[in-house]
Amino acid sequence: MITTxxxxxxxxxxxxxxxxxxxxxxxxxxxxxxxxxxxPGQIVTLIGPNGAGKTTLIKIAMGLLKPxxxxxxxxxxxRIGYMPQRLxxxxxxxxxxxxxxxLAPGTDRASISGTLKEVGASHVLxxxxxxxxxxxxxxxLLARALLRNPGLLVLDEPTQGVDLKGQAxxxxxxxxxxxxxxxxxxxxSHDLHLVMSSTDEVIxxxxxxxxxxxxxxxxxxxxxxxxFGRKGVEAMALYTHHHNHHHDLTGDIVRDPKGS
Amino acid sequence: xxxxxxxxxxxGLILALVAGPLGCFIVWxxxxxxxxxxxHSALLGIAMGLLADxxxxxxVVLACLLIAFALLGLEQRKTLATDTLLGIxxxxxxxxxxxMLSFTDNRIDLMAYLFGDLLAISTAELLWLAGGSLMTLVVxxxxxxxxxxxxxxxxxxHVEGLDTSRLRIMLLLIMALMVAVSMxxxxxxxxxxxxxxxxxTARHYATSPEQMALGASVAGMLSVIGGITASWYLDxxxxxxxxxxxxxxxxxxxxxxxxx
Numbered sequence: 001m002i003t004t005x006x007x008x009x010x011x012x013x014x015x016x017x018x019x020x021x022x023x024x025x026x027x028x029x030x031x032x033x034x035x036x037x038x039x040p041g042q043i044v045t046l047i048g049p050n051g052a053g054k055t056t057l058i059k060i061a062m063g064l065l066k067p068x069x070x071x072x073x074x075x076x077x078x079r080i081g082y083m084p085q086r087l088x089x090x091x092x093x094x095x096x097x098x099x100x101x102x103l104a105p106g107t108d109r110a111s112i113s114g115t116l117k118e119v120g121a122s123h124v125l126x127x128x129x130x131x132x133x134x135x136x137x138x139x140x141l142l143a144r145a146l147l148r149n150p151g152l153l154v155l156d157e158p159t160q161g162v163d164l165k166g167q168a169x170x171x172x173x174x175x176x177x178x179x180x181x182x183x184x185x186x187x188x189s190h191d192l193h194l195v196m197s198s199t200d201e202v203i204x205x206x207x208x209x210x211x212x213x214x215x216x217x218x219x220x221x222x223x224x225x226x227x228f229g230r231k232g233v234e235a236m237a238l239y240t241h242h243h244n245h246h247h248d249l250t251g252d253i254v255r256d257p258k259g260s
Numbered sequence: 261x262x263x264x265x266x267x268x269x270x271x272g273l274i275l276a277l278v279a280g281p282l283g284c285f286i287v288w289x290x291x292x293x294x295x296x297x298x299x300h301s302a303l304l305g306i307a308m309g310l311l312a313d314x315x316x317x318x319x320v321v322l323a324c325l326l327i328a329f330a331l332l333g334l335e336q337r338k339t340l341a342t343d344t345l346l347g348i349x350x351x352x353x354x355x356x357x358x359x360m361l362s363f364t365d366n367r368i369d370l371m372a373y374l375f376g377d378l379l380a381i382s383t384a385e386l387l388w389l390a391g392g393s394l395m396t397l398v399v400x401x402x403x404x405x406x407x408x409x410x411x412x413x414x415x416x417x418h419v420e421g422l423d424t425s426r427l428r429i430m431l432l433l434i435m436a437l438m439v440a441v442s443m444x445x446x447x448x449x450x451x452x453x454x455x456x457x458x459x460x461t462a463r464h465y466a467t468s469p470e471q472m473a474l475g476a477s478v479a480g481m482l483s484v485i486g487g488i489t490a491s492w493y494l495d496x497x498x499x500x501x502x503x504x505x506x507x508x509x510x511x512x513x514x515x516x517x518x519x520x
Contacts (some may be wrong), residue, residue: 128467
């Protein structure tokens with residue numbers, strides 16, 4: 001399996017460049033000397049253990065946080081489409097999906113239903129946001145990010161709360177979106193094996209860049225194996241064996257034949 | 261003879277109309293206790309206004325803002341939880357207000373400020389209420405979608421180009437303004453109830469944020485009419501009667517709510 005950058009990505013200036021970015025909070029260093037760049041049409045995945053600074057790094061990339069050192073350069077005119085992990089809302093706000101998507105600046109009905117169709121969630125157009133399943137919510141959040149016609153999509157754990165099968169589908173969707181919209185993608189993930197086929201570059205982060213490169217390269221890197229290979233694989237094995245069922249998009253429980 | 265009752269009803273209706281949509285944000289953003297703290301600090305404003313001999317409404321707005329910014333400053337340190345800080349600010353500002361009031365020449369009716377004195381509202385106070393309410397309503401109407409985006413996900417709103425810190429301060433300002441102009445109606449101890457109970461009542465039927473806001477206005481206005489009528493016939497204090505009616509409506513809505 002060979003993953004290549006998008007054809008158009010060669011010989012063009014990077015969409016986003018981070019140079020020696022450092023960040024600390026309450027006296028603790030969270031990020032140390034991070035440099036990375038994202039070419040047009042390239043998918044870059046940040047991977048690392050909890051507390052590695054992945055979310056902090058994408059917040060710095062989007063300008064939500066100012067780095068203590070180093071600098072961030074976004075190609076002028078690049079719009080960012082941001083897909084957060086979840087919304088800060090519970091059942092207290094009655095909000096339908098169409099209304100939620102309509103809150104993105106400069107959208108109309110046609111683009112809302114078109115985008116929702118593209119992410120495979122047309123059926124929830126009139127549903128209440130609070131009633132969506134994990135996979136449906138992720139798709140709706142992705143639609144909101146896409147509605148801005150972004151040059152750079154930033155996805156914070158796009159498969160959060162989604163079962164393994166749904167995760168693979170979502171990663172495929174992200175690759176298709178990149179191909180169709182020719183946008184770059186910066187995403188956070190915690191599972192190298194699942195993102196492997198849908199990413200051009202993996203950056204393994206643990207406060208600093210441990211290693212980076214093509215997914216196969218990183219998968220065989222001794223530093224990566226040190227971090228995930230021994231402890232991580234055990235944890236991952238535990239995780240995958242936790243479930244004897246998964247949920248389809250409508251939320252129904254589907255029993256796995258293998259079980260636990 | 262009836263004119264002061266009409267005055268009272270008019271004042272109450274204006275307040276309820278604006279408290280509906282504003283209260284929705286307080287409910288959605290979980291700012292109930294924050295609103296309460298602002299209301300408690302209003303008494304400090306009265307004392308400051310009397311001692312400095314400035315307009316009381318302006319003094320109350322200033323005191324509310326002082327407390328709000330003190331909270332923002334204290335929250336940055338993150339050594340104490342927000343509810344602890346709110347408790348400290350609410351009660352110490354109320355206590356300080358009472359202490360300071362004892363230094364004035366005591367011509368002030370304390371009960372009127374604590375529990376409201378709707379039937380004694382003056383033309384000037386009614387005009388202040390109408391002006392403050394109109395301003396709040398205009399801000400809410402113009403910024404409705406932006407405030408909704410801010411509430412759902414502040415960082416997403418920021419990435420989509422909204423000035424989130426300005427929106428936050430704007431919300432704070434109109435909250436302080438409404439506390440200041442409505443103090444005379446239900447009193448500092450009961451102000452937040454008019455901001456919270458009607459939206460909670462409306463939540464039981466609403467399917468969109470706008471429905472909830474409108475429903476809250478209607479529920480609040482019904483409470484005002486019911487409370488003042490009860491106060492007229494039963495000779496009960498008007499402020500507490502309005503809040504009791506609002507609470508009864510809430511219970512009724514809870515019993516007859518739409519199945520979700």
